[in-house]
Amino acid sequence: MKLTFIGIGAQKCASSWLFDILADHPEAALSHKKELDFFSYHYENGYAWYEQQFTDKPEAKAVGEISPSYFNEASVPERAKLYSPDLRIVLSLRDPVERALSQHRHLIRIGTLTGPDLRFETALTDNPSYIEQGLYATHLSRWLGSFPEAQIHVVLMDDIKSHPVETARKVYQFLGIAEDHQSASLHEKSNPSYIVRSRGLDSVVCTLRGAATRLGLDPVWRGLGRMGLQQLYRSMNRQPSHANIPAPSPDTLASLKQRFKPNILELQGMLGRDLSTWL
The missing domain is CATH 3.40.50.300 (P-loop containing nucleotide triphosphate hydrolases)
Known part of the structure; x- marks a missing residue:
């Protein structure tokens, strides 16, 4: 195209x-x-x-x-x-x-x-x-x-x-x-700042999201997020960047x-x- x-x-x-x-x-x-x-x-x-x-x-x-x-x-x-x-x-x-x-x-x-x-x-x-x-x-x-x-x-x-x-x-x-x-x-x-606890788990989630996009399943992915899965993942594997990075x-x-x-x-x-x- x-x-x-x-x-x-x-x-x-x-x-x-x-x-x-x-x-x-x-x-x-x-x-x-x-x-x-x-x-x-x-x-x-x-x-x-x-x-x-x-x-x-x-x-x-x-x-x-x-x-x-x-x-x-x-x-x-x-x-x-x-x-x-x-x-x-x-x-x-x-x-x-x-x-x-x-x-x-x-x-x-x-x-x-x-x-x-x-x-x-x-x-x-x-x-x-x-x-x-x-x-x-x-x-x-x-x-x-x-x-x-x-x-x-x-x-x-x-x-x-x-x-x-x-x-x-x-x-x-x-x-x-x-x-x-x-x-x-x-x-x-989109793409907020954070620090991941497990880089391996974050890589898996990114791969799944990419696959959903390629297959035209973005609405399904967002639907799962609205069901609370996104919030659950973020609470498990993300923390605010300021928790590890000293303020300038x-x-x-x-x-x-x-x-x-x-x-x-x-x-x-x-x-x-x-x-x-x-x-």
């Missing part, structure tokens, strides 16, 4: 919410799994492989996938343009300091960061991507060099939190699909805000949006 859109991140900026509100839209066809990373990490697989990764949905008006790795990878915009200059691009962003903190919690959750020292300050020194991925204006400028502004729709996490219905409607409108769809995931918090110091957060300030001000002008809450 030829794609009509891609979601490009940024990482830890509500891309899971976007995937979920599109996955159950009757006029949208999404990839079997959320992150294909084709234009960033699997480009050598070719277009034929790429287009085979999608749910067969002849009635779909919008076909696409969401891979947060795309936003800050320098080669991706031109690769995407070569595939189709008519692609529509959905970009989701949040306060870059909050994004960096969320990345830190995520790396601990999946086991990339381990050991006795899980402080944010330590990881910030060791991992430059915490800052690099939050330089939104820099990366967006690259995308605007490959695609016209009219083909890029920016979603802010602030809007998802305060106006999820209106935010989803604008995404649907941008993609040319029915705006009145009420997704079952509209008010859900106020000085660290203040320093980060100053580091991001020039880029935020540039982005503010590019989007025509007031981003003062990020400052």
Whole structure:
């Protein structure tokens, strides 16, 4: 199936919410799994492989996938343009300091960061991507060099939190699909931060959810969740991330805000949006 859109991140900026509100839209066809990373990490697989990764949905008006790795990878915009200059691009962003903190919690959750020292300050020194991925204006400028502004729709996490219905409607409108769809995931918090007690059990649950998605059984999976099974699993195998991760110091957060300030001000002008809450 030829794609009509891609979601490009940024990482830890509500891309899971976007995937979920599109996955159950009757006029949208999404990839079997959320992150294909084709234009960033699997480009050598070719277009034929790429287009085979999608749910067969002849009635779909919008076909696409969401891979947060795309936003800050320098080669991706031109690769995407070569595939189709008519692609529509959905970009989701949040306060870059909050994004960096969320990345830190995520790396601990999946086991990339381990050991006795899980402080944010330590990881910030060791991992430059915490800052690099939050330089939104820099990366967006690259995308605007490959695609016209009219083909890029920016979603802010602030809007998802305060106006999820209106935010989803604008995404649907941008993609040319029915705006009145009420997704079952509209008010859900997608991919929340947590620490797992058993990584093996978490892997089994993720595998089962992926199988349900591939088989078109998402409504059944959500039904089981509403019956209380999801809450039971979370109480058994998840705990809040702050239970294991020391809080960053106020000085660290203040320093980060100053580091991001020039880029935020540039982005503010590019989007025509007031981003003062990020400052």
